Amino acid sequence: MILWSMWHSRNALHWSNTPWNPDEINLRASSMFHDWATANRIDMVQRTKTQTRQRWSPPPQGSFKCNIATHSFPVEGLTGIGICIRDHQGAFVRARSTTIKGCLEPHISKVFALLHAINWTHNQNLEDIIFETDCNHIPSYFSNHHSVDITEFDCLLDQCKPIMVNPPNSHVSFSPRFANIVAHN
Numbered sequence: 544m545i546l547w548s549m550w551h552s553r554n555a556l557h558w559s560n561t562p563w564n565p566d567e568i569n570l571r572a573s574s575m576f577h578d579w580a581t582a583n584r585i586d587m588v589q590r591t592k593t594q595t596r597q598r599w600s601p602p603p604q605g606s607f608k609c610n611i612a613t614h615s616f617p618v619e620g621l622t623g624i625g626i627c628i629r630d631h632q633g634a635f636v637r638a639r640s641t642t643i644k645g646c647l648e649p650h651i652s653k654v655f656a657l658l659h660a661i662n663w664t665h666n667q668n669l670e671d672i673i674f675e676t677d678c679n680h681i682p683s684y685f686s687n688h689h690s691v692d693i694t695e696f697d698c699l700l701d702q703c704k705p706i707m708v709n710p711p712n713s714h715v716s717f718s719p720r721f722a723n724i725v726a727h728n
Contacts (some may be wrong), residue, residue: 544579551619567618574618597707597720604631605672610718611660613652614704624656626663628672639663653678654699657715675718679713682715 548571555561565634602608612625621642628636653676664672676682681700 544572544575545569548575552590555639571618574684599633600717601629601631601633602673606631606673607636607664607669608673608675609664609676610658611653611656612677613649613656615646615652616642617646620644620646622652622655624652624659626656626660626665628669636669650678650680651699653681657681658699661713670713672713674713674715674717677718 545568548568549675551571552561552563552568556563570631574614586594599608607630609626609628614625617622619642621644623642624640626639628638641659643652647655657674657676660674667710
């Protein structure tokens with residue numbers, strides 16, 4: 544993690560002319576290690592508790608499932624997006640990860656991730672996709688959204704709606720985080 548943090552600082556120097564700061568390198572590495580250790584402790588506890596609960600399930604034959612996840616990187620001031628597409632046999636098709644500047648609220652970051660995933664799959668010419676997110680407010684928006692809201696959350700979802708007709712036969716569903724672990728990892 545120290546090496547990754549040094550590499551990050553090297554890139555910042557090279558691309559943004561941001562000088563090295565050893566304290567920042569150590570703080571970033573320490574924060575990443577803490578996040579990793581916490582996630583693995585929680586993940587191990589959740590795995591033992593949830594092995595009998597819901598697991599990832601494949602989509603119907605001929606379609607794809609696109610799992611979407613987000614993670615906040617407060618030290619860097621970034622929000623990460625993870626996307627993983629698998630087919631009806633559970634085989635890996637494509638994956639992507641990217642970052643957004645800023646530490647967004649979790650529900651806002653999940654809508655940004657969905658919008659990014661929809662656009663990306665559209666550019667990949669993929670059709671018949673089930674977009675899975677661990678934010679249960681997003682699928683309910685698509686199934687019964689009737690009011691005209693002006694929250695940032697709803698405005699972003701309004702941007703997703705017209706794109707959802709392309710790719711054809713696509714929709715959004717909820718999947719608990721523990722059943723969506725591939726995208727989170």
